[in-house]
Amino acid sequence: xxxxxxVHDLTVMVGGRRGLLVRNVPPVRAVDGVGFELGQGxxxxxxxxxxxGKTTLGRTLLGLQRETSGEIRLDxxxxxxxxxxxxxxxRRDIQYVHQDAGAALDPWWSIGRTLAEGLLIHGVRSAAExxxxxxxxxxxxxxxxxxxxxxxxxxxxGQLRRVALARIxxxxxxxxxxxxxxxGLDMSVQATVLNLLLELRERFxxxxxFISHDLSVVERLSDRVAIMHLGRIxxxxxxxxxxxxxxxxxxxxxxxxxxxxxxxxxxxxxxxAAK
Amino acid sequence: MIPxxxxxxxxxxxxxxxxxxxxxxxxxxxxxxxxxxxxxxxxGCGKSTLIRAVMGILPKGATVEAGEIWFEGENLLVxxxxxxxxxxxxxxxxxxxxxxxxxxxxxxxVGTQLLEVMRWHAPGTRRDHIARLVxxxxxxxxxxxxxxxxxxxxxxxxxxxxxxxxxxxLSCAPRLVIADEPTTALDVTTQHQILLLLRELVSEFDLSxxxxxxxxxxxxxxxxxxxxxYAGQTVEAGPVQTILxxxxxxxxxxxxxxxxxxATSxxxxxxLVPSPLARPAGCLFAPRCADVRAGCDVRPGLGRxxxxxxxxxxxxx
Numbered sequence: 001x002x003x004x005x006x007v008h009d010l011t012v013m014v015g016g017r018r019g020l021l022v023r024n025v026p027p028v029r030a031v032d033g034v035g036f037e038l039g040q041g042x043x044x045x046x047x048x049x050x051x052x053g054k055t056t057l058g059r060t061l062l063g064l065q066r067e068t069s070g071e072i073r074l075d076x077x078x079x080x081x082x083x084x085x086x087x088x089x090x091r092r093d094i095q096y097v098h099q100d101a102g103a104a105l106d107p108w109w110s111i112g113r114t115l116a117e118g119l120l121i122h123g124v125r126s127a128a129e130x131x132x133x134x135x136x137x138x139x140x141x142x143x144x145x146x147x148x149x150x151x152x153x154x155x156x157x158g159q160l161r162r163v164a165l166a167r168i169x170x171x172x173x174x175x176x177x178x179x180x181x182x183x184g185l186d187m188s189v190q191a192t193v194l195n196l197l198l199e200l201r202e203r204f205x206x207x208x209x210f211i212s213h214d215l216s217v218v219e220r221l222s223d224r225v226a227i228m229h230l231g232r233i234x235x236x237x238x239x240x241x242x243x244x245x246x247x248x249x250x251x252x253x254x255x256x257x258x259x260x261x262x263x264x265x266x267x268x269x270x271x272x273a274a275k
Numbered sequence: 276m277i278p279x280x281x282x283x284x285x286x287x288x289x290x291x292x293x294x295x296x297x298x299x300x301x302x303x304x305x306x307x308x309x310x311x312x313x314x315x316x317x318x319g320c321g322k323s324t325l326i327r328a329v330m331g332i333l334p335k336g337a338t339v340e341a342g343e344i345w346f347e348g349e350n351l352l353v354x355x356x357x358x359x360x361x362x363x364x365x366x367x368x369x370x371x372x373x374x375x376x377x378x379x380x381x382x383x384x385v386g387t388q389l390l391e392v393m394r395w396h397a398p399g400t401r402r403d404h405i406a407r408l409v410x411x412x413x414x415x416x417x418x419x420x421x422x423x424x425x426x427x428x429x430x431x432x433x434x435x436x437x438x439x440x441x442x443x444x445l446s447c448a449p450r451l452v453i454a455d456e457p458t459t460a461l462d463v464t465t466q467h468q469i470l471l472l473l474r475e476l477v478s479e480f481d482l483s484x485x486x487x488x489x490x491x492x493x494x495x496x497x498x499x500x501x502x503x504x505y506a507g508q509t510v511e512a513g514p515v516q517t518i519l520x521x522x523x524x525x526x527x528x529x530x531x532x533x534x535x536x537x538a539t540s541x542x543x544x545x546x547l548v549p550s551p552l553a554r555p556a557g558c559l560f561a562p563r564c565a566d567v568r569a570g571c572d573v574r575p576g577l578g579r580x581x582x583x584x585x586x587x588x589x590x591x592x
Contacts (some may be wrong), residue, residue, distance in 0.1 A: 049462040050433070152287030156547070157318070184459070185490050187316040187533040192543035213462055216492065216535035257467035261519060261536040 005038035005061070005175060005208050007092070010070035012053075012060050013255065030056040031230035034072075040177065040199070045218040045239070047254065048228035057228070058177045061209070062096050063087035067226050072177075092122075095173035097179040101164035105152040111138075112148025121234040122171055132147050133170060140165045140203070142196060155213050158189035169200065174208045184215060184252075194221055216256045227251045277348045279451050279483040280306040280329065282350065285342035287328055288322075289417050289506075289551075298337070300507040300559075303577070306451070306500070311477060311484040313498035313515065315491065315530070319548040321507040324485045327454055330368060331359045341374045347450060356584070365396035369444030371454040375436035379428040387426025389443045397447040402504035404446075411442040412477075418524075434465035443481060453485045458493065462577070470497050491534050495519055503527050506549055506559040513584030523580035525566045558589065566590075 003188035011034075016027025030053045038044055059065040061072065063084065072080040079090040115137070116130040118154040124130050131205055132166065133146035141162040147155075155163060161181060168176065180236045181197065182190040194217065200206060212218050218225060219239060235248040246252045287299040299321045306312040316322050329344055331351060344351040346363070354363065366368075372378040377591050381389060386408070393404040405424070412420035415438040417431075428436060437457060444452050454473070458466040474497060476486050485496060494501055494515060501518050503511040503526065513522040522528045529544045531537055546563040549555055555562055557572040564571070570589040578591035 016292065049464060123530060167454040187491065187530060188544040190316055190543070191538060191541040197540035198541070215463060220535040220538065220541070257464045258465070259463075259470070259490065259496040259533070261492055261495045261534055 002035040004040045005209075006071075006073040006223070007037070007061070008035050008071040008073075010034045010057070010072065011061065012056055012065060012069045013068045014056060014065070019030065029231055031162050033058060034121070034228075034231075034233050035070075037253075038207055038209060038237060039260060041205060041207055042208055042224065043201070045210045045212060045222035045224045046228060047212060047215065047218055047225055049213065049254075052227060052228040053231040054228050057181065058096065058179060058209065058211055061091070061177060062094055063091045093174040094177065095168045095171055095175070096181065097164055097168050097181060099183060101160035102152060104164055105160070105167075107152050110149050110151055111155075111163055114138065115148065115163075115170060118167055118170050124203045130141045134166075137166045137170050138163075140169070140200070154166055155186055156189075158193055161185070161193050165196070165200065169204060172204075173206070175209065179211045180213070181210070182212075190217070197212045197221070214262075215243075215255065228253065276308060277307045278307050278345070279347060280304070280312075280330065280485065281343075282325070283330060283343045283346040285325070285344065286308045286332065286340040287324055288338055289334065290336040290338075290586055291478050291552070294552055297554055298329070298551045301509065302342075302507065302553070303509050304502045304512065305486055306483050308559040309477065309481065310499045311474070311486055311497055312500045312502060313494040314485065314487045314502050314504060315489060316504035317489065317512055317530075317544075317548055319551075322504060323455065323553075324484075325504070326455055326487060329354070329453065329508075330370065331416060332365060335369060337468055362412065364390055365449070366447045367449050367451065369447070369449035369452040371437075371440055371444045371452060371457045373456045374460060375433065375440050375457075376428070378440055379436065381428055383419050383426065383427075385426055385428060385431075385439055389424070389439070389446060392443060394442055408442065408446060412439070413446055414476075415439075415442050419443070434469065437465075437469055438472075441469075441476070445476065445482075445499070448480070449482070450486065451483050453487075456489070459488075459490075466493075473497065491519075491531060492536065503530070506554065507551065508559060508587060509585075510560065510587045511580075511584055513582070517582050518584055521584075523579075523582055523584055523591065524560075524584045525564045526560050529565070531565075 001223050010031055012031040013027040014030045018024050048054045060067050066084060071078060074091060074093060082090060088128045114135055115134045119130045119133060134148055138148060143162055182193055185193060193222045210222055215266060222239050225239050225241060225242050226233045228248045244253055258262050278529060282302060282304045285302040287297055291294045302325055314322055315464050339352060389408055390404055395403060407414050409420050413421050417423050417435055431439060458469050476482060488494060498515050501515045502509055505526045511518060511527045518527060522531050533543055543565055549559060558575055561567055561571040575587050575588050575589045575592050577585050580586040580591045
């Protein structure tokens with residue numbers, strides 16, 4: 001499998017300030033020497049607790065956060081070390097689906113208008129083409145194209161996730177960073193959203209970086225898993241063997257904590273080091 | 276032994292601009308002393324309304340049309356607002372909310388907020404209250420419990436805030452604790468610790484716990500009994516192990532099939548929970564049911580399935 005994204009020894013420092021009159025605050029090493037490859041068409045899950053650096057890593061790949069050191073390659077071309085604007089342009093193939101779909105949409109804009117805006121920014125000048133592509137994409141994510149006239153509050157949580165997906169897919173990305181795509185959804189709706197993600201991957205030949213802390217979902221959906229802890233990837237590997245035989249102590253602690261349908265876990269669980 | 280909480284045939288309607296919404300139609304549940312009862316259902320099935328009815332904090336325009344809510348042998352529905360405040364809420368029924376950040380006021384110290392509740396609802400002096408709170412915070416494994424009361428909510432992490440609110444719920448020594456999805460906002464490891472803690476607290480403080488969730492995994496880990504609610508009706512009730520082993524109602528089966536641990540493919544349940552403004556005639560689940568048969572056009576009552584669970588389906592009546 002040809003890697004579409006390659007990350008080598010990536011380090012990102014965030015925050016921190018120095019000044020004459022304020023206290024010096026050292027920056028935090030949010031991502032610390034991370035390296036991995038993302039194969040074409042693959043679903044790689046990025047798992048870790050809050051504060052483990054998974055969102056920072058996602059933002060850095062997008063180009064929203066500048067890397068401190070290390071290299072990011074997209075299709076073999078180095079896209080790191082650029083100024084923010086240039087970085088974002090070079091990484092148009094990578095797009096991000098927001099965790100809270102409701103918050104990512106403007107409540108005063110109809111869905112159709114919001115979706116068309118992305119196309120306008122990306123240079124689709126013909127209004128008729130924009131309308132057609134929006135309608136086509138709404139149908140692709142399983143929504144009625146006529147619903148483009150509706151406003152965000154008229155949609156349910158699961159439908160909003162679909163709208164958010166449609167909005168990003170209009171930009172014809174190749175790599176999607178999905179930030180907790182099913183958090184806060186009912187089990188019944190979660191299943192339909194996951195199903196849609198698999199369908200869309202086939203249809204648009206997408207590659208997913210799937211950020212999640214829901215390990216049951218990760219186990220079912222992803223091809224490979226990377227476990228992040230305190231800014232580092234502590235374990236990475238194919239999903240099945242990793243879940244069956246985790247080698248890192250932190251991975252074991254995480255897996256033990258998952259509430260399972262079959263049987264109550266009796267272990268008290270390994271104490272997980274505080275941040 | 277009388278159950279701690281016994282809800283029978285509860286029917287609640289809410290007046291809205293678009294008409295009368297039948298939010299709860301026929302909900303029944305029984306929580307025995309020292310047990311943990313899980314209430315499961317999709318959003319919009321009436322879980323929150325059920326909790327609010329038990330605590331007597333239904334929104335304006337809501338009416339209890341029928342049914343009874345028995346708490347330790349007393350019918351809560353005959354209590355006045357003042358009696359509920361003085362004798363029931365906080366002092367005998369504690370509440371753990373879903374979002375620990377929303378429940379704490381950011382501009383007041385944690386101690387001020389928790390002691391305010393105890394001032395009204397717990398016996399003893401302020402000094403007793405502080406001693407009890409510190410004891411509870413230590414039990415909840417909040418770091419540095421003596422000084423925690425002097426700190427502000429933002430100085431605690433999400434898991435610690437949830438621990439503060441569990442301490443708050445227990446501060447007035449209630450008999451019943453109602454928890455509304457208290458772990459949905461937390462990491463799996465933190466969730467695991469909180470679930471273990473809740474389990475220990477139930478026996479340690481002689482509590483009964485009503486635990487609302489939509490996660491069957493959490494139910495399997497934590498609860499003794501289970502009550503599945505759909506569109507304002509109890510559709511299946513019984514011991515957790517019985518229902519997990521042999522789910523009888525088509526809705527329970529469909530929900531369980533959505534859980535990644537059991538799912539063969541990601542299908543979900545087609546359709547939506549019917550709007551409380553326009554409930555279908557006949558069985559409420561029939562429009563989404565994979566197992567529709569003759570007789571589904573009549574609303575079924577509760578029957579008993581071969582597994583021993585109470586089930587509301589025409590197959591078992």
